[in-house]
Amino acid sequence: MEYINEFYGTIKYNSETEEFMDEWKLDEIYESDEPDHCICGHEIREVCIVKNKLNNNTLKIGNCCIKKFGFMVDGWSQSLLSGLKRIKKDSLKAMNKSLIEFCHKKKFINDWEYKFLTDTKRKRKLTPKQMNVRLKINNRIVGII
């Protein structure tokens, strides 16, 4: 319960700023076999674990709240989430457009990386060198977001 207050409190305080994203990190996304519950009471199947970087508290929330609070201010969306979910599951997979745009906007990737990811996202076969670059970027992004 105190986590919940903390989460809502942080959102209330920071939803208009970028600090929200700095403090809360999306730690994990998974599909739950059993219906689970978001902190708002919503029944959810896709569970997002968000972690407070300052004190490591974690919360289970659904897309309902990911969308509802703050996250959307920073451009969070369903397609961003699914892109992130994909590379969290398998870091050899390509980022989708939303995730690439988001990372570029947040300066998590530079212009060269932005171009590289955009150019290679639809390629089936990457050279080992390209694969290596993608892997490096993906791992870095998963570490940040």
Ligand SMILES: [Zn+2]
């Ligand atoms: Zn919710």
